[in-house]
Amino acid sequence: MEQFIREGRVAIPSGGEVPRYKRFLDESKGLPVGSVWDDINPINSQAKESLGYPTQKPLPLLERIIQTSSNENDIVLDAFCGCGTALVAAQKLQRQWIGIDVSPTACRVMAKRLRDVCGFPEDEALWKAGRGFVVRDLPWTEEKLRAIPPFEFENWAVIALGGIPNKTQVGDRGIDGRIYPVSAAPERRGRAKGEFEFTDVWYPIQVKQKDKVGRPDIDSFEAVMMREERPLGFFVAFDYSDDAREEIGAFFKRTGRMVRALTVQDILDEAKLGMKLA
Numbered sequence: 001m002e003q004f005i006r007e008g009r010v011a012i013p014s015g016g017e018v019p020r021y022k023r024f025l026d027e028s029k030g031l032p033v034g035s036v037w038d039d040i041n042p043i044n045s046q047a048k049e050s051l052g053y054p055t056q057k058p059l060p061l062l063e064r065i066i067q068t069s070s071n072e073n074d075i076v077l078d079a080f081c082g083c084g085t086a087l088v089a090a091q092k093l094q095r096q097w098i099g100i101d102v103s104p105t106a107c108r109v110m111a112k113r114l115r116d117v118c119g120f121p122e123d124e125a126l127w128k129a130g131r132g133f134v135v136r137d138l139p140w141t142e143e144k145l146r147a148i149p150p151f152e153f154e155n156w157a158v159i160a161l162g163g164i165p166n167k168t169q170v171g172d173r174g175i176d177g178r179i180y181p182v183s184a185a186p187e188r189r190g191r192a193k194g195e196f197e198f199t200d201v202w203y204p205i206q207v208k209q210k211d212k213v214g215r216p217d218i219d220s221f222e223a224v225m226m227r228e229e230r231p232l233g234f235f236v237a238f239d240y241s242d243d244a245r246e247e248i249g250a251f252f253k254r255t256g257r258m259v260r261a262l263t264v265q266d267i268l269d270e271a272k273l274g275m276k277l278a
Contacts (some may be wrong), residue, residue, distance in 0.1 A: 001019075004021065008022070009021060009022045010022065033064075033068075034161070035218065036062070037051060037061070038238060040058050040060050040061050040064070041058065042058060043056045043057065043058055046239070051083050051107075051109065051113070053082060053083035053109065055082050055083075056082065056083050056085060057085045057086075058085075059083060059088060061085075061103075062085045062086045062088075062089035063089045063092065065086075065089075066086070066089050066090055066093055066095060067093060070095055072093070072095065073094065073095065073149060074095050074096065074098060075095070075096045075097065075098065076090040076095045076096070076097040076098070077097070077099075077100075078097070078098075078099050078100070079099045079100045079194075080100070080101060080233050081099035081100060081101050081110060082101060082106050082108070082110070083106060083109045083110055083113065084099060084106075084109065084110025084111075084113050084114060084130050086099070086116060087099045087110060087114060088114060088117055088119055090234075091114065091116035091118045091120055092118065103152065104138050104139055104148065104152055105152055105155035105156060105159060105165070106140055107135055108135075108138075108159045108160065109159065111133075111135050112159070114133060120133055121130065121133075122134065122135065139156070140268060141268075142194070142238060142264055142265065142268070143190065145209075145264055146209070146238070149211045150209050153207065153209045154176045154177070154207040154209075156204070156226055157177075157207045157236040157264070158176055158177030158205050158207065160267045161177070161205060161234060161236070161262075161267070162179060163177040163178055163179040163180075163205050163234075164177055164178050164179075164180070165177045165269055166178070173224070174204075174206060174220060174221060174223070174224035175204045175205070175206065175228075176205050176206055176207045177204075177207070178202045178203065178204060178205065179202065179205060179234065180201065180204045181201055181202075181203075202230075203230055203232045203233055203234060204221075204224055204225065204228060204230055204233045204234070205234045205235075205236065206221045206224070206233070206234070206235050206236070207235075207236045208236070208237045209237075209238075210237050210238060211238050211239060211241060212238065212239045212241050213235070213237040213239070213240050213241065213244050213261075214241045214243065214244050215241065215243040215244050215246075215247045217235075217237075217242045217244065218235070218240075218247045218248060218251075218261075219247065220260065221233060221259065222247075222251050222257070222259065225257055225259070226255070227255075230257070231256070231257050231258065232257070232258050232260065232262070233257070233258070233259050234259075234260045234262060235259055235260065235261050235262065236262050236263075236264065236267065237261075237263065237264070238263060238264050238265075239263055240261050240263075244261070245261065248261055
């Protein structure tokens, strides 16, 4: 006891209570992890890491799995990687990784997440040098984009514009996605519908998997902009008829509200897209 006291290992409380032996956390081996993991909370609408992806798993869960089943520089393969939680965990834990998913939307979500969360660049030259990543076999041609399911096409276009897709496939009230200006979005509110904690500043996106959008489609989107009181909206299609483009110009003259008519080729041509979004 005297030796423990000299070493500062005894807590001597006042009031005649029984002295206690000090145990330090860094000296404890801890408890082994059991076969039932109930200490990691699931992703909910308030979770900071929530992306709104329907099957998103908590990052700490994937980090634990990868830490216990691999070593640094091992290769982690996730053949159904969804929004890329396993890839983010592998990157943070200094593993190599390969992710596969059938959904083009999922591939773009995970690519954005790797760039934003991990600061890992998407670049062919850096990938070859081991300091970046690449995304292969996405439908980067008009022919392939015409063939994918309509909802996947909508998601592809919205995410390519930097927007947030509308999760409602039916009854979306003419809004397939929303673009939030960066200057107006300091942080996520975390609700499932993907809104932010800031004033009501956003622009609607409408996507049509049509060879040529006509005036009726533009009229409907202009009604959405008027209903939502939006000064700017984005429309995406493969092409537009002359009367559709004329209506866009007339709408601007009447109301001062701008419809940005983007083609799929504009999106595929990133440099051209940047000029049209500016």
